[in-house]
Amino acid sequence: MDIVSNIEIERVKESKLPTVDFDNIVFGKQFSDHMFVADYKNGEWQNLAIKPYAPIQLSPACAALHYGQAIFEGMKAYKNEQGEIFLFRPLDNAKRINVSAKRLCMPEIPEGLFMDALKQLIELDSDWVPVGEQSSLYIRPYMFASEELLGVRPAEEYKFLIFTAPVNSYYTGDIHVKIESHYTRAAEGGVGFAKAAGNYAAALYPAKLAQDKGYKQLIWTDANTHEFIEESGTMNIMFYIGDTVITPNLDLKTTLAGVTRDSVLTLIREMGIKVEERRVSVKEVIEAGENGTLKDAFGTGTAATIAQVASITHDNGRIDLPPLGERTLSNAIGKQLTDIKKGRVADAHNWIYKI
Ligand SMILES: Cc1ncc(COP(=O)(O)O)c(C=O)c1O
Known part of the structure; x- marks a missing residue:
């Protein structure tokens, strides 16, 4: 240009x-x-x-x-x-x-x-x-x-x-997260989809309460019912359950449309793995964690690119994710994205802008 x-x-x-x-x-x-x-x-x-x-x-x-x-x-x-x-x-x-x-x-x-x-x-x-x-x-x-x-x-x-x-x-150490069931980051009709300073100010207090208890981040849920997952801290979030990656869709405009999210979803689809962008319930993630089908959970964002979640605590217990060595999907995507960002592999999507 x-x-x-x-x-x-x-x-x-x-x-x-x-x-x-x-x-x-x-x-x-x-x-x-x-x-x-x-x-x-x-x-x-x-x-x-x-x-x-x-x-x-x-x-x-x-x-x-x-x-x-x-x-x-x-x-x-x-x-x-x-x-x-x-x-x-x-x-x-x-x-x-x-x-x-x-x-x-x-x-x-x-x-x-x-x-x-x-x-x-x-x-x-x-x-x-x-x-x-x-x-x-x-x-x-x-x-x-x-x-x-x-x-x-x-x-x-x-x-x-x-x-x-x-x-x-950005992140050092294991990422233990907690599903927030009281406080709200964004409501329908609000400014959740905007990168507005106030969104971050509003998130500080609930995040601090969680950090004081040893969690690195919160997983935000919807303002109306707290039954559906939105995003985690300053990242979008994805779950690999069975043979499908599921991630909250953006239709309600309560989450930020992450550039990393879009890139990761593109790469996952190209790997031939099924992706579902839809409402993701807290219940199905907990169930998948309990019945052993939750293979991976990771945040996506500019700061960390891919942040693999170590455990998810909810109101009635805690799910531990498989060890990082077994996270074949997030490990592969993280490497592929870093290689693209550093200009080490062909840029098939025209994502790179050379200075
Ligand atoms: C609230 C929120 N969600 C998601 C993201 C991830 O967006 P991106 O991948 O564009 O960095 C960010 C970071 O910008 C964020 O602040």
């Missing part, structure tokens, strides 16, 4: 790179040299700039801080041994941020602008993309209402930013 946006670039005087210990990065605490910033004012995106990563100034009355008009995306850049840099399905993130924007009454970001900003920022900070097998450059595009405003109405001014952070693997 050609660059069409007029982005002013101000480089750092001195890079932070020599100070970074890439082997010991704490997830999400180390940021690259530059960030992209744009302002939405008078009905158009303006002041497009890439500048040194630094605090930004906001009014105390900044609307997002009160009324929560804030959305984001999460994606990654990967580097192979030859030093080539790849993004994975970035256009899907460009489209999804606009789905979120529409629901939160925020202006759309033209896909060309999103892609130009991303490309130029990653190019400039290309030395920040780590090469390690479990490593990548996490990319955080986000938009929030920046208007100085008291009064509940859609703001008229916004900021769109992108910054990046080199990261290693």
Whole structure:
């Protein structure tokens, strides 16, 4: 894609790179040299700039801080041994941020602008993309209402930013999860399908209660009955039962349409394994766990790609999943996706965007 946006670039005087210990990065605490910033004012995106990563100034009355008009995306850049840099399905993130924007009454970001900003920022900070097998450059595009405003109405001014952070693997240790049967992440008619900041704030308290009891994540269930599974933490979730992979469908708009979810389902179907996207009941998963037909359960998402679940606790007991060595499906899919993301195998689906 050609660059069409007029982005002013101000480089750092001195890079932070020599100070970074890439082997010991704490997830999400180390940021690259530059960030992209744009302002939405008078009905158009303006002041497009890439500048040194630094605090930004906001009014105390900044609307997002009160009324929560804030959305984001999460994606990654990967580097192979030859030093080539790849993004994975970035256009899907460009489209999804606009789905979120529409629901939160925020202006759309033209896909060309999103892609130009991303490309130029990653190019400039290309030395920040780590090469390690479990490593990548996490990319955080986000938009929030920046208007100085008291009064509940859609703001008229916004900021769109992108910054990046080199990261290693997201999850360490076994993933024990608990099915949530009281709290709710999203309800029908709400904003569950949007990557809205408030969704994550609302999930913190129930997740903390679970973490205090030793669980890594919750499995969210539907708001009406808590009988149907939705997603797990910040991942979509899949169960391999008998000869079929089942995963919650997206029709109710209470879950995020994960880019990884879509990719994994495509690969599973290509392996000739049956996939069902439908409502998934807590009851059938527990039954499959008890009668030995639950072969695999895993979360899918940008942060972890595939996160294999070790155990699932529910109101009346606990299911232990087979040892990781026996998870042939999730092991194979995880490897295949990582190989595609790192540009090691042919990209049959046109998912890779080379920087
Ligand atoms: C709530 C939620 N569900 C699912 C996902 C997985 O989406 P993706 O595969 O696009 O990262 C994410 C992460 O972005 C998320 O925050």
